[in-house]
Amino acid sequence: MTTYRFDDGAAYERMMGTWSRLVGPVFLDWLAPPPDLRWLDVGCGSGAFTEQIVERRAPAAVHGIDPSEQQIKFARTRHGARLVEFRQGDAMALPFEDRSLDVAVMALVIFFLTDPAKGVAEMARVVRRGGTVATYAWDMLGGGFPLEPVLIEMRALGVVHPPPPSDAASKMEALRELWAGAGLAQVETRAIEVERTFASFDEFWATSLSGSSVGRTVAQMQPAAVAELRARVMSRLPADPAGRITYAARANAIKGRVPH
Numbered sequence: 001m002t003t004y005r006f007d008d009g010a011a012y013e014r015m016m017g018t019w020s021r022l023v024g025p026v027f028l029d030w031l032a033p034p035p036d037l038r039w040l041d042v043g044c045g046s047g048a049f050t051e052q053i054v055e056r057r058a059p060a061a062v063h064g065i066d067p068s069e070q071q072i073k074f075a076r077t078r079h080g081a082r083l084v085e086f087r088q089g090d091a092m093a094l095p096f097e098d099r100s101l102d103v104a105v106m107a108l109v110i111f112f113l114t115d116p117a118k119g120v121a122e123m124a125r126v127v128r129r130g131g132t133v134a135t136y137a138w139d140m141l142g143g144g145f146p147l148e149p150v151l152i153e154m155r156a157l158g159v160v161h162p163p164p165p166s167d168a169a170s171k172m173e174a175l176r177e178l179w180a181g182a183g184l185a186q187v188e189t190r191a192i193e194v195e196r197t198f199a200s201f202d203e204f205w206a207t208s209l210s211g212s213s214v215g216r217t218v219a220q221m222q223p224a225a226v227a228e229l230r231a232r233v234m235s236r237l238p239a240d241p242a243g244r245i246t247y248a249a250r251a252n253a254i255k256g257r258v259p260h
Contacts, residue, residue: 013074014207017048019146020108022194023251024052027107027136030190031255036060037102042091042123043067043109047075047084053105054080063096065089092118096126103127106135108251110178116169117181124182127258133184134255136192137170144170144250146196147214153232154217157225161217175254184256192253197246201234204245 035058041050044064053062062084066072072086089095091106092115104123113119123133138145140163145151154161168174172189179187198204209215218226237245 013046013048015210015212016108016146017046019194019196019249020045020048021052022196023136023192024049024107025056026192026194027134027251027253028052028056030192030253031103031105031132031134033057033103033132038100039063040065040094040096040101040104040123040126042094042104042106042119043112044075044086045071045108047071047078047081047086049105049107050075050084050086051078051080054083059083061085063087063101065091065094067091092122094122094126098125099128101126101128101131103132103134105133108137110135110137110175111140111164111167111170113169114165116166116174116178120178120182120184124184124258129258129260131258132255133179133182133258134253135175136251136253137175139172139191139250139252140164140167140170142171142250142252144193144252146249147208147212148249149236149247150208150214150218150229150233153229153236154214156232157229159217159221159225159229161214170252172252172254175252179254179256182256183259185259187254187256189252189254191250193248193250195246195248197244200243201237201239201245204237205230205233 039053039059039062041064044050044066050064064084064086075086104127110116
C-alpha cells in the first residue's frame with residue numbers, strides 16, 4: 001500500500017492549503033457553532049483550516065494534530081498559531097480524554113485513514129455529549145478532487161496513480177454510514193463547490209504538482225510522457241483572454257452530534 005505523507009508544509013500550503021481555505025469558511029458557517037468552544041482539528045496539516053477556526057469562530061481553545069512533524073512545524077509559524085496547541089498525533093488513537101472537547105473536525109483527511117470508522121469513533125469519543133463531530137472531504141470518486149483534470153489525462157495515458165487508502169469514504173453515502181456507525185445523531189450533509197483561479201497554466205502546473213502525491217507520480221514518468229501529459233491537461237483547462245485558469249472542485253461535508 002502506498003504511504004500518503006505530506007512532509008513539505010510550504011509546498012502543501014501552496015497547493016492543498018489554498019484549496020482548503022476556499023472550502024473552510026463555507027464549512028464553518030454551515031456548522032454555525034457558538035463561540036468559546038474547545039476545538040480539535042484532526043489531520044491539521046499545514047494549519048490552513050485550523051487558522052480559520054481561530055479567525056472565524058472565537059474558540060476557547062484549539063488543538064491540532066497531524067502525523068507529520070514537518071507539517072506541525074510549519075503550522076506553528078502561522079499567525080493564528082499562537083492560540084493553537086499543535087502536536088503530532090494519530091487520527092485513529094487521539095491523545096485526548098473522553099468527552100474533553102466540544103467540536104472535533106477533520107478537513108480533507110478521512111480518505112487517508114486506513115480505518116475511517118475508527119477515526120470517526122475516536123472523534124466521537126473525545127467530544128462531549130451534545131458536541132459536534134464533522135468532516136469535509138473531496139468527492140474523490142465523483143470527480144471533485146482538485147487534481148482530477150490531471151488524473152483524467154494520466155488515466156488516458158495509462159499512467160497508474162494509486163488512490164488514497166479509503167477514497168470511497170469521501171462518498172456522501174459512505175460518510176452517512178460512518179456517522180451512523182459511530183452512533184452520532186442529528187446527522188446532516190451537504191456538498192460544497194469552490195473555484196480557484198491561477199494566473200497562468202504554468203502557475204497551475206507548478207503549484208498542483210508541488211507537495212502532492214500526484215506530483216510524485218508525475219516525477220517518475222519519462223520526460224516525453226510528462227510533456228504529453230502537460231499538453232493534454234492544458235487542452236482540458238483552457239485559459240481566459242488574460243491567460244488565467246479557473247476551475248472548480250467539490251467536497252462532501254457531514255456533521256452530527258454525540259447523543260446525550
